[in-house]
Amino acid sequence: MKKQNMNRDWIATARTLSQALPYLQRYDGATVVIKFGGNAMGDDDEMASFARDIVLMRHVGVNPVVVHGGGPMINSMLDRLNIESTFKNGKRVTGADTVEVVEMVLSGMVNKRIVQAINAEGGKAVGLSGKDANLMVCDQTSADLGFVGTPADLDTSVLRTLFDAETIPVIAPIGAGRNGETFNVNGDTAAGAIAAALKADRLLLLTDVAGVKDANGEVITDLTVNSIENLIADGTVAGGMIPKTETALDAIKGGVRAVVILDGRAPNACLLELYTEHGAGSIIRAE
Numbered sequence: 001m002k003k004q005n006m007n008r009d010w011i012a013t014a015r016t017l018s019q020a021l022p023y024l025q026r027y028d029g030a031t032v033v034i035k036f037g038g039n040a041m042g043d044d045d046e047m048a049s050f051a052r053d054i055v056l057m058r059h060v061g062v063n064p065v066v067v068h069g070g071g072p073m074i075n076s077m078l079d080r081l082n083i084e085s086t087f088k089n090g091k092r093v094t095g096a097d098t099v100e101v102v103e104m105v106l107s108g109m110v111n112k113r114i115v116q117a118i119n120a121e122g123g124k125a126v127g128l129s130g131k132d133a134n135l136m137v138c139d140q141t142s143a144d145l146g147f148v149g150t151p152a153d154l155d156t157s158v159l160r161t162l163f164d165a166e167t168i169p170v171i172a173p174i175g176a177g178r179n180g181e182t183f184n185v186n187g188d189t190a191a192g193a194i195a196a197a198l199k200a201d202r203l204l205l206l207t208d209v210a211g212v213k214d215a216n217g218e219v220i221t222d223l224t225v226n227s228i229e230n231l232i233a234d235g236t237v238a239g240g241m242i243p244k245t246e247t248a249l250d251a252i253k254g255g256v257r258a259v260v261i262l263d264g265r266a267p268n269a270c271l272l273e274l275y276t277e278h279g280a281g282s283i284i285r286a287e
Contacts (some may be wrong), residue, residue, distance in 0.1 A: 023275040028061035030201035031163075033256075034270060035191035036114065037206055038070040046265070047117045053270045054168060055123035062274075063163045066118075066125075066170045067194060069187030070110040077105050090243060091145055094184045099147040102184045103129070106172040114170050124167045129174040130190060131182065133158035138175035138183040149175040149183025151193035159198065192247040196254025203251050204273060205244055206264025211282035212237060212245065223284045225249055248284045258285045 034054070041047055057064045074092075078085045078101055086093045094102060111127040118125035130136025130151070135158060138149030162169050173190035175183040188205060195203040211219040212228070215236050223231075228245050231237040237245055241261075248259035262269050262281025272280040 019277070020275040024060050027057075027201070027274055029063070030061075031063045031065065031198050032057065032202045032204065032270075032274070033065045033067060033191055033195035033198065033200045034204045035188055035206060036066055036068045037187060037208070037264060038068075038072045038074075038110070041068075041110075041113075047113070048121065049267060050264075050270075051114070051117035051121045051123070053268055054118055055121045057270065057274070058123055058166065058168055064168055065159060065194065065198070065200075066114060066168065067173060067187060067191035068106070068110060068114055068170065069173065070106050071187075073110055074102055074105050077101055088144060090240065091141070091148055091186065092184065093144070094146045094148050096147065099182050099184055103172075103174050103182055107174055111170055111172045118168055118170065124165075125170050126162060126167050127170045127172070128158070129172040130185060131174055131176040134176060135159070135171070136173075136175045136185065136190065136193065138177060138185060140177070140181075140183070147181060147183050149177065149181075149185050151175060151185060151190060154193060154197035156194070156197045159194075186243070188244055188247040192251040192254070192256075192259075195251050195256045195259075199255040200251075201257045202274070203248070203256050203259045204270055205247065205259065205261045206269060207244065207261060208263065208265060209241070209261075210263045210266075211261050211280075212241060212284075220282055221279070223282055224287050225252055225284070226287070228284055245284070252284065252286050258283055260284070 054064050107129045115125045115127040134155045136151050137153040139152045141148045141150045159169050173185040173187045175185045177183055214220050251259050260273050260281050260283045269280055
């Protein structure tokens with residue numbers, strides 16, 4: 001009986017691989033930007049699973065770009081250093097002392113943890129921040145927010161060089177100012193700006209919810225720019241989902257083919273989205 005069960009498992013695996021072939025062909029050579037949030041990072045096993053998926057994507061011809069956050073890790077370090085953290089409209093007020101901690105945590109601890117996880121799974125990853133090679137030059141978002149930046153000028157040449165070397169960029173959302181400042185950039189905003197600059201085929205926003213939900217709490221799997229704008233206007237999309245959908249709209253208007261908002265805690269979320277018929281989460285397209 002055990003052998004029969006194993007045979008059935010192997011047959012199911014082979015069938016899954018066969019069914020994935022059209023999608024493997026579809027995304028061969030495509031650029032996919034993945035926003036990996038701090039809440040989605042989980043424990044070491046979940047990190048390894050995410051890294052394995054990214055390595056697989058690279059091996060089947062995708063150019064993956066990982067842009068990460070790290071809010072919980074920043075909060076923890078600020079607490080340890082007794083630095084008070086305040087927010088306005090969901091954005092961290094970032095003073096001179098805070099931005100030093102943000103850069104240390106994101107460009108150091110979080111970024112290198114992801115790089116090491118990808119390398120451990122057989123990939124070749126390089127950690128960057130938006131300050132490297134002038135990848136992401138920012139303007140100050142608002143004087144009230146301090147050193148919080150909005151991406152203004154992006155130079156993706158370093159990313160294309162890494163693609164040619166079959167290397168996976170892992171990017172911390174830290175931007176350079178025009179006068180030598182360091183800016184904290186919202187992770188979703190950074191991912192959207194980088195995806196638009198690359199004219200990416202897909203931007204995957206990994207979060208802690210299953211997707212965009214309707215008034216009844218059901219996930220809407222297929223959306224357009226117009227339908228998202230209507231859902232925001234009538235209040236169906238509210239709270240923390242508003243900035244994510246606004247990031248999606250800006251990315252699409254900037255040239256990204258489609259954006260998917262999906263639950264990054266689900267096993268193999270990226271692979272389910274790219275290589276299965278039903279996908280995962282909510283996909284947003286131009287029309």
